[in-house]
Amino acid sequence: MEVQITCDNLKLGYGAGVLVDELSFTVEKGDYLCIVGENGAGKSTLLRTLLGLQKPLAGKITFGGGLQQNEIGYLPQQTFVQRDFPASVWEVVLSGCQGRCGLRPFYNSKEKQIAKNAMEQLEIIPLARTCYRDLSGGQQQRVLLARALCASDKMLVLDEPVSGLDPKMAETMYRLVERINREMGITVIMISHDILEAIPYATHILHMGREYFFGTAEEYRRSRFGNAFLQPE
Numbered sequence: 001m002e003v004q005i006t007c008d009n010l011k012l013g014y015g016a017g018v019l020v021d022e023l024s025f026t027v028e029k030g031d032y033l034c035i036v037g038e039n040g041a042g043k044s045t046l047l048r049t050l051l052g053l054q055k056p057l058a059g060k061i062t063f064g065g066g067l068q069q070n071e072i073g074y075l076p077q078q079t080f081v082q083r084d085f086p087a088s089v090w091e092v093v094l095s096g097c098q099g100r101c102g103l104r105p106f107y108n109s110k111e112k113q114i115a116k117n118a119m120e121q122l123e124i125i126p127l128a129r130t131c132y133r134d135l136s137g138g139q140q141q142r143v144l145l146a147r148a149l150c151a152s153d154k155m156l157v158l159d160e161p162v163s164g165l166d167p168k169m170a171e172t173m174y175r176l177v178e179r180i181n182r183e184m185g186i187t188v189i190m191i192s193h194d195i196l197e198a199i200p201y202a203t204h205i206l207h208m209g210r211e212y213f214f215g216t217a218e219e220y221r222r223s224r225f226g227n228a229f230l231q232p233e
């Protein structure tokens, strides 16, 4: 298999505070890696580091298998300000093509087609003219997923994409992400708080906390980490 990301002995943190130390794992093309763990364990910090928005304090990240760091689509955790964004759904999705424009100040027909395809995949074509801030939380997340899909057809990185959604909308989101992974062959890295809901879709699990676990979903189920965290309450 083609290895797209190799993390070698990563140390992450802010100033003198170290959040993550000696973390190593790999991501192969087509994987669905679910990152789980305690609050404040550094999961979002790890994603930002993978995207190059932050530098590791030590260790190395290597990209391969035809993937470059600037070819990763990102769905960040939503803030309240973003929820109020006064643009149409079409404009928000198309803005995912910004990285493809270079210095060109407009979107060309190829980029518009990419945005249209992404909206078809996410079943949001009827919402194209609707104002983003008038959508439900679940619809907004679909729009942001389509936007991330415009940025990359190789890898998507999703920071808690179902947080704040009701169980039905969360299920729809998981189903759409699964389709993107299985049918389109796009590698997925997703942070999830809801480990029981997320694990059926994952091929691999990275558990972050005082100790780390990295392995296949099956290995995780059989591990002491899985035993402790997969028990229904």
Ligand SMILES: Nc1ncnc2c1ncn2[C@@H]1O[C@H](COP(=O)(O)OP(=O)(O)OP(=O)(O)O)[C@@H](O)[C@H]1O
Binding pocket: 014, 019, 038, 039, 040, 041, 042, 043, 044, 045, 046
């Ligand atoms: N820019 C920053 N400067 C300083 N500290 C930060 C910064 N961003 C995050 N932190 C701190 O780093 C710690 C880990 O944050 P991070 O968001 O990576 O954890 P997380 O595992 O994603 O947590 P959660 O599950 O709560 O989202 C937190 O204590 C947070 O306050």
